[in-house]
Amino acid sequence: MTKSNALDLLAKKNEAFRALNMASSLIHWDAATTGVPEKSLEARGNAAGWLYGETFSRFVAPDTLEAIETLESFTNELNEKERAMVRKWGSDYRKFHAVPPEEVKAYNSLVAQAESVWEKARETNDFALIEPFYEKIFAYNRRLCDWYGYEGHPYDALLDDYEKGATVKMTDEFFALLREKITPLVKMIGASDKKPRELEGPFPLAKQRDLTKWLCGVTGYDVLRGKIGEVEHPFCTTITRNDVRITTKYHEDNILSSLYSVIHEAGHAIYEQNMSEELDAYDLGDGASMGMHESQSRMLENMIGRSHAFAEILLPELKASFDGFKDWDNEMLYRAINIARPSFIRIEADELTYCLHIIVRYELEKALISGEIKVKDLPGLWADKYEELLGVRPPSYAKGVLQDVHWGAGLVGYFPSYAIGNAYAAQYMHAMKKIVDVDSAVRAKNLAPVMGWLKENVHRHGQVHLPDELARRATGEGFNPAYYVDYLQKKFTALYQ
Amino acid sequence: MTKSNALDLLAKKNEAFRALNMASSLIHWDAATTGVPEKSLEARGNAAGWLYGETFSRFVAPDTLEAIETLESFTNELNEKERAMVRKWGSDYRKFHAVPPEEVKAYNSLVAQAESVWEKARETNDFALIEPFYEKIFAYNRRLCDWYGYEGHPYDALLDDYEKGATVKMTDEFFALLREKITPLVKMIGASDKKPRELEGPFPLAKQRDLTKWLCGVTGYDVLRGKIGEVEHPFCTTITRNDVRITTKYHEDNILSSLYSVIHEAGHAIYEQNMSEELDAYDLGDGASMGMHESQSRMLENMIGRSHAFAEILLPELKASFDGFKDWDNEMLYRAINIARPSFIRIEADELTYCLHIIVRYELEKALISGEIKVKDLPGLWADKYEELLGVRPPSYAKGVLQDVHWGAGLVGYFPSYAIGNAYAAQYMHAMKKIVDVDSAVRAKNLAPVMGWLKENVHRHGQVHLPDELARRATGEGFNPAYYVDYLQKKFTALYQ
Numbered sequence: 001m002t003k004s005n006a007l008d009l010l011a012k013k014n015e016a017f018r019a020l021n022m023a024s025s026l027i028h029w030d031a032a033t034t035g036v037p038e039k040s041l042e043a044r045g046n047a048a049g050w051l052y053g054e055t056f057s058r059f060v061a062p063d064t065l066e067a068i069e070t071l072e073s074f075t076n077e078l079n080e081k082e083r084a085m086v087r088k089w090g091s092d093y094r095k096f097h098a099v100p101p102e103e104v105k106a107y108n109s110l111v112a113q114a115e116s117v118w119e120k121a122r123e124t125n126d127f128a129l130i131e132p133f134y135e136k137i138f139a140y141n142r143r144l145c146d147w148y149g150y151e152g153h154p155y156d157a158l159l160d161d162y163e164k165g166a167t168v169k170m171t172d173e174f175f176a177l178l179r180e181k182i183t184p185l186v187k188m189i190g191a192s193d194k195k196p197r198e199l200e201g202p203f204p205l206a207k208q209r210d211l212t213k214w215l216c217g218v219t220g221y222d223v224l225r226g227k228i229g230e231v232e233h234p235f236c237t238t239i240t241r242n243d244v245r246i247t248t249k250y251h252e253d254n255i256l257s258s259l260y261s262v263i264h265e266a267g268h269a270i271y272e273q274n275m276s277e278e279l280d281a282y283d284l285g286d287g288a289s290m291g292m293h294e295s296q297s298r299m300l301e302n303m304i305g306r307s308h309a310f311a312e313i314l315l316p317e318l319k320a321s322f323d324g325f326k327d328w329d330n331e332m333l334y335r336a337i338n339i340a341r342p343s344f345i346r347i348e349a350d351e352l353t354y355c356l357h358i359i360v361r362y363e364l365e366k367a368l369i370s371g372e373i374k375v376k377d378l379p380g381l382w383a384d385k386y387e388e389l390l391g392v393r394p395p396s397y398a399k400g401v402l403q404d405v406h407w408g409a410g411l412v413g414y415f416p417s418y419a420i421g422n423a424y425a426a427q428y429m430h431a432m433k434k435i436v437d438v439d440s441a442v443r444a445k446n447l448a449p450v451m452g453w454l455k456e457n458v459h460r461h462g463q464v465h466l467p468d469e470l471a472r473r474a475t476g477e478g479f480n481p482a483y484y485v486d487y488l489q490k491k492f493t494a495l496y497q
Numbered sequence: 498m499t500k501s502n503a504l505d506l507l508a509k510k511n512e513a514f515r516a517l518n519m520a521s522s523l524i525h526w527d528a529a530t531t532g533v534p535e536k537s538l539e540a541r542g543n544a545a546g547w548l549y550g551e552t553f554s555r556f557v558a559p560d561t562l563e564a565i566e567t568l569e570s571f572t573n574e575l576n577e578k579e580r581a582m583v584r585k586w587g588s589d590y591r592k593f594h595a596v597p598p599e600e601v602k603a604y605n606s607l608v609a610q611a612e613s614v615w616e617k618a619r620e621t622n623d624f625a626l627i628e629p630f631y632e633k634i635f636a637y638n639r640r641l642c643d644w645y646g647y648e649g650h651p652y653d654a655l656l657d658d659y660e661k662g663a664t665v666k667m668t669d670e671f672f673a674l675l676r677e678k679i680t681p682l683v684k685m686i687g688a689s690d691k692k693p694r695e696l697e698g699p700f701p702l703a704k705q706r707d708l709t710k711w712l713c714g715v716t717g718y719d720v721l722r723g724k725i726g727e728v729e730h731p732f733c734t735t736i737t738r739n740d741v742r743i744t745t746k747y748h749e750d751n752i753l754s755s756l757y758s759v760i761h762e763a764g765h766a767i768y769e770q771n772m773s774e775e776l777d778a779y780d781l782g783d784g785a786s787m788g789m790h791e792s793q794s795r796m797l798e799n800m801i802g803r804s805h806a807f808a809e810i811l812l813p814e815l816k817a818s819f820d821g822f823k824d825w826d827n828e829m830l831y832r833a834i835n836i837a838r839p840s841f842i843r844i845e846a847d848e849l850t851y852c853l854h855i856i857v858r859y860e861l862e863k864a865l866i867s868g869e870i871k872v873k874d875l876p877g878l879w880a881d882k883y884e885e886l887l888g889v890r891p892p893s894y895a896k897g898v899l900q901d902v903h904w905g906a907g908l909v910g911y912f913p914s915y916a917i918g919n920a921y922a923a924q925y926m927h928a929m930k931k932i933v934d935v936d937s938a939v940r941a942k943n944l945a946p947v948m949g950w951l952k953e954n955v956h957r958h959g960q961v962h963l964p965d966e967l968a969r970r971a972t973g974e975g976f977n978p979a980y981y982v983d984y985l986q987k988k989f990t991a992l993y994q
Contacts, residue, residue, distance in 0.1 A: 018540075019547035023520035026527055033531075037722050040740035043515075047737065050516035054551075225534050240544065243537035 003074045006067035010085065013058050014283045018240075020055045024048060025237050029245060033229040064093055084464045085282040095161075098147040107140050111410040118408030122398045127379050134375045134407055138368045141412040145369065155369045158413025162290045163420055164466050166479075168366065171416050174423060174481040175359045181485045183389055186353055189496045190342045190391045196335040200324040203255040207321040211255075212248060212262050214317060218442075219300060220451045221246065221266040222273055234261040236268040236297075241280055244272040255322070256337065260301055267300030268293055270451055274459030284463040288470050290414070294421025295428065296454070302351045302422075303429050303487070304450070306337050309442035338495055342390040344399040352492045353390060358419040360385040361404070365412055424471060426484035428458065431475035500571045503564035507582065510555050511780045515737075517552045521545060522734050526742060530726040561590055581961045582779040592658075595644040604637050608907040615905030619895045624876050631872045631904055635865045638909040642866065652866045655910025659787045660917055661963050663976075665863065668913050671920060671978040672856045678982045680886055683850055686993045687839045687888045693832040697821040700752040704818040708752075709745060709759050711814060715939075716797060717948045718743065718763040719770055731758040733765040733794075738777055741769040752819070753834065757798055764797030765790055767948055771956030781960040785967050787911070791918025792925065793951070799848045799919075800926050800984070801947070803834050806939035835992055839887040841896040849989045850887060855916040857882040858901070862909055921968060923981035925955065928972035 001009075027048050030036075036044060058064075071078060071086045078086065114133040121129040145154035148161070153168035160166060216223050229247040238244045246265035250258045271287060279285040287293035304310060311334040318333070319325045325333075340350040346357035364381060367373040373381060382401040387393045394400030406414055432438065432453045441449045451459075457474035468478040498506075524545050527533075533541060555561075568575060568583045575583065611630040618626035642651035645658070650665035657663060713720050726744040733743045743762035745755045768784060776782040784790035801807060808831035815830070816822045822830075837847040843854035861878060864870040870878060879898040884890045891897030903911055929935065929950045938946045948956075954971035965975040 015543075015547060019544040022541070022544040023523070023548065026520070026523050030523055030527065034724060034726075037720075037724065037740045039722050040737050043737035043739055044519070046512075047516040047519040050512060051520065225536050227531060227534065229531075240537050240540035242540055243534045 001063075001066050001070045003070060003077065006070040007082065009063060009067045010071075010089065010283075011281060013064070014281060016058055017055055017283060018280060020051050022239055023051050025239050027051075029229065029237055029239065032231040032233075032235070032247065059093070060096060064089065065097075068093060081279065081282045081284060081464060084284055088283065088463060095148055098149075099144065100147075103140070103143070107137075107410065110136055110140075111408075114408045114410070115405065118402065118405060122402040125397050125402075127397055127401065130402070130408065131375055134378070137407060137410055138375060138412065140410075142369055142371075153366070153370070155366045155413065158365075158369065159416060162414050162417045164289050165468050166289075166291075166416065166420060170479060171362065171420070174419070174479075175355075175362065177481055177485050178355050178359065178419075179389070181489050182352065182356065185489065185492055185496075186340075186342055186356060186389075187391050189340050189352070189492070192496055194496055196339050197328075197332055199255055199336055201253045201255065201322075203252060203322055205250045205252060208250045208255065208258055211259060211317060211321065215259070215262050216266065218313070218445045218447060219263065219266045219270065220447050221269050225273055226269060228262075234265055236265040236272070238272045241272070241275065241277050241285060244269045255318070260305060263305040264297045264301040267297035270300075270454075271296040271459050274451070274455040275462045276460045279462040279464070286463055288458075288461070288463055288465065289417065289467040291417040291420035292424060292458070292467050292470065294418055295424035296458070298422050299425035299429060303425060304438065304442060304447070306334075306351060307439065307442060308334055309439040311337060313443060313445050335495065338491070340492055340496070342392050344386070344392060344394050345403055352488055355419045355422060356389045358415050359389060361406075361415040362419075365415070369412070420479070423479065423481040423484040424467070426487045427471060427475050427477075427480055428454070429487070430483040432457075498563050498567045500567060500574065503567040504579065506560060506564045507568075507586065507780075508778060510561070511778060513555055514552055514780060515777060517548050519736055520548050522736050524548075526726065526734055526736070529728040529730075529732070529744065556590070557593060561586065562594075565590060578776065578779045578781060578961055581781055585780065585960060592645055595646075596641065600637070600640070604634075604907065607633055607637075608905075611905045611907070612902065615899065615902060619899040622894050622899075624894055624898065627899070627905065628872055631875070634904060634907055635872060635909065637907075639866055639868075650863070650867070652863045652910065655862075655866065656913060659911050659914045661786050662965050663786075663788075663913065663917060667976060668859065668917070671916070671976075672852075672859065674978055674982050675852050675856065675916075676886070678986050679849065679853065682986065682989055682993075683837075683839055683853065683886075684888050686837050686849070686989070689993050691993055693836050694825075694829055696752055696833055698750045698752065698819075700749060700819055702747045702749060705747045705752065705755055708756060708814060708818065712756070712759050713763065715810070715942045715944060716760065716763045716767065717944050718766050722770055723766060725759075731762055733762040733769070735769045738769070738772065738774050738782060741766045752815070757802060760802040761794045761798040764794035767797075767951075768793040768956050771948070771952040772959045773957045776959040776961070783960055785955075785958070785960055785962060786914070786964040788914040788917035789921060789955070789964050789967065791915055792921035793955070795919050796922035796926060800922060801935065801939060801944070803831075803848060804936065804939060805831050806936040808834060810940060810942050832992065835988070837989055837993070839889045841883070841889060841891050842900055849985055852916045852919060853886045855912050856886060858903075858912040859916075862912070866909070917976070920976065920978040920981040921964070923984045924968060924972050924974075924977055925951070926984070927980040929954075 027044065031044075068086060068090045071082065072090065075083060075086070110133065114130070114137065117133055118130050121127060141158060142154065145157040148157040150157040150160075156167045159168065159171065212228060213223075215221075216228070225242045226244045226246065229245060231247040231249060234247045234249055236244065236246045246262065246269050248258045248261045248265065271293060275285050277285075287296075308330070312330050314337075315325065315328060315330055315333050319328070338351070340352040342353055343349055346354070346361075349357050360382065363385065364373070364378060368375065368378075379397060379401045383393050386400070397403075404415075406412075429438070432450065436449045436453050438450055441447050458470065461470060465473065471480075472478050524541065528541075565583060565587045568579065569587065572580060572583070607630065611627070611634065614630055615627050618624060638655060639651065642654040645654040647654040647657075653664045656665065656668065709725060710720075712718075713725070722739045723741045723743065726742060728744040728746060731744045731746055733741065735741045743759065743766050745758045745762065747755045768790060772782050774782075784793075805827070809827050811834075812822065812825060812827055812830050816825070835848070837849040839850055840846055843851070843858075846854050857879065860882065861870070861875060865872065865875075876894060876898045880890050883897070894900075901912075903909075926935070929947065933946045933950050935947055938944050955967065958967060962970065968977075969975050
């Protein structure tokens with residue numbers, strides 16, 4: 001195979017992936033936004049499975065490896081994007097082929113069962129139900145570490161799967177810093193009697209929809225290259241580079257839920273919209289990592305969307321649309337959108353406490369993989385760690401060890417990405433603020449300067465660089481969680497002291 | 498290739514077609530119901546094109562022919578569905594390969610241009626603009642007759658493409674009957690001063706949406722195996738056998754537009770929903786022909802939806818939902834939903850005059866294909882024929898020869914299907930009424946007995962039988978337009994004499 005043949009072959013596979021992904025994304029969008037007739041589930045599942053199988057069989061075919069190996073022998077003649085493509089394909093291909101096919105098959109059927117068992121275990125508060133599944137899932141993931149290979153801790157192999165280049169060493173250091181600086185603050189707030197005022201509804205849905213449009217205008221989410229849907233569980237999905245859709249759910253009694261889901265998903269969507277279109281041809285038109293994607297949504301949601309400047313521009317909108325804000329001032333709103341309090345449920349956690357929920361999961365996963373603890377110890381250890389880190393002890397498994405679907409879905413090593421994303425967000429924000437007056441952009445209700453910096457330094461590059469390298473180019477240094485911890489400490493000390 | 502290999506091969510191709518069709522249908526549905534971001538057109542087009550190419554290349558591959566020929570040599574050992582599948586694939590495959598590939602390519606680019614030229618010609622009332630395109634399109638379709646082959650008139654080959662087994666002979670006889678019996682009636686109505694009362698709005702959209710749900714309940718369109726969307730140009734689309742969707746467009750000042758578009762599309766949808774699911778595996782899960790599909794939508798829309806019994810059940814609904822019906826009675830509503838008058842535009846034509854519009858097009862197409870007339874003669878001949886058949890002469894090409902997109906889209910031989918569908922509808926209705934008390938079912942607001950008969954005799958068979966054979970099995974005779982002409986004559990004589 002010549003170099004040119006190899007590039008053509010991968011380009012052709014990429015073209016197929018784009019079309020197949022578009023179809024799969026539309027199937028997902030259609031189901032989530034307009035519902036699926038119950039009796040059509042089987043045929044729909046078969047079609048979706050066929051489309052996935054087409055992607056899969058093109059990827060695992062022997063000619064893929066031949067193309068990769070050909071291009072690896074020409075590395076010096078490849079441009080930056082071609083090299084990144086070969087790195088990505090080579091890594092994914094070898095990882096896939098490192099796992100015995102019969103193991104993959106058995107794991108897939110295990111996980112297919114485990115999800116519904118997890119649901120039942122959660123509903124009936126019966127950990128013993130899911131225990132044998134977790135045993136097998138963690139045992140498989142332990143073997144996965146050996147198949148994938150690792151240099152330091154076996155868990156590195158799992159981390160790397162979601163967050164290229166992430167290690168136990170860097171995560172341990174990050175979380176040690178959080179423990180040291182944030183845990184005492186959270187305990188202080190838990191004991192504090194400062195209670196920010198609650199927003200009072202009703203918030204008519206038509207007005208909330210107008211607010212969504214206003215948010216799109218402010219943030220720079222391009223509605224001409226996307227669409228806004230209403231769903232049960234909000235998400236962002238890329239149909240094509242120029243059709244990136246966000247979704248939200250409106251609650252008449254809660255304005256903040258939809259407001260911050262829109263800002264969050266807009267952060268993801270702007271990242272997707274700002275990627276260079278030419279990356280699609282190299283299969284590099286995606287976030288640099290799961291955490292990097294999350295960094296963009298959380299920066300917009302929390303660091304910008306819960307800033308003093310944002311409270312200032314938001315309040316007049318709320319006053320104009322809803323009755324309950326007549327006697328509110330900026331500071332009251334700022335405090336109301338920054339309520340922090342120790343809680344049980346990760347996905348409902350506030351900006352300050354969120355990462356502590358992640359630490360619990362990370363420490364348990366790591367100890368399970370290294371064999372220091374057993375699955376049967378999880379419920380007790382979970383409760384102990386919540387008490388230690390957040391000062392609360394879950395009253396049930398639904399509010400404790402069984403709250404997340406991840407383990408039942410076979411995802412081990414995924415959680416840390418959320419925390420890493422938060423830290424990258426603060427690191428970018430710190431670097432950006434040297435150049436861009438972020439608060440002024442917010443006050444001008446036009447984040448173009450902010451998004452301009454992010455596009456230039458992060459978004460447009462897609463997966464051309466690994467996360468750490470992308471951060472280094474954008475900020476002058478690799479992953480550094482100090483900015484994040486510092487940001488949290490200052491913000492929440494000021495709010496609650 | 499063994500018989501079993503051949504069946505497996507076609508089954509595998511069918512599985513791919515189902516998944517690819519589902520994706521293509523969803524792309525269409527998504528675009529029509531929620532709009533497409535303008536800048537995403539190119540990428541969306543590329544993906545849709547790739548999906549189509551996958552279907553196409555699987556179909557035209559040499560192993561398809563090998564499988565067809567293998568199965569043709571085992572015809573006696575095949576079951577009914579397998580034989581129908583082989584007949585369909587064989588015919589489609591040989592037709593496709595009968596046309597020189599360079600001709601197909603040239604025609605596709607010609608047609609791609611012609612559609613926008615047609616739009617411009619219509620807007621500027623300039624027939625000369627589109628004339629050279631029509632010349633080439635009709636010349637190609639004349640050559641197509643030779644490539645496809647025919648026994649009687651060359652136009653038979655084109656007719657057969659949309660309506661398997663239809664011929665000039667049967668269509669001529671059908672249309673002669675219509676000319677003889679209906680034309681005088683239409684002229685009489687054109688001169689009549691009987692003016693049914695017009696419905697007066699406004700008709701609030703929320704109430705119209707409720708009426709749509711009521712219509713679904715009455716007709717038997719299964720909303721649990723489908724979905725209702727709102728679009729610019731209503732259509733019905735099959736995502737899967739258990740997910741057949743209809744669409745409509747609501748106008749605040751016009752209740753009949755949406756009402757009858759819903760009934761029409763429900764007729765198509767019920768046909769699709771009622772096909773045996775096992776037919777999908779043989780690629781036979783579609784209407785027996787374009788006209789047969791139309792027979793189901795028009796029977797429901799016109800023969801049932803514009804009957805005395807339907808007016809009786811509709812009026813209370815209208816009275817309950819809208820203010821303008823206080824002093825209406827059943828007979829007034831029956832007359833209002835059966836307004837007939839000569840007009841220029843086919844797609845706005847009433848039940849009585851509709852087929853006369855088709856006759857104009859059929860006679861012109863047939864004469865162009867046989868070489869009796871030239872494209873340049875179309876505008877004049879069109880106007881003459883409208884005057885002859887409907888007693889009106891179009892004031893512009895937009896209201897005359899340039900009103901339909903079909904010729905510019907390369908579709909020659911398509912129009913007669915609409916008329917043939919109407920005739921099949923009346924033929925089925927006549928046979929069904931021997932067994933089913935249709936009016937009582939309507940008055941009971943539950944068409945289950947009607948749909949039960951249609952499912953048993955028409956719907957469930959999909960494409961297992963050719964149209965004429967399907968009609969023969971259902972009604973005891975092949976295509977017979979006498980019932981349709983008789984129905985029209987009785988109904989509209991009673992209304993207008």
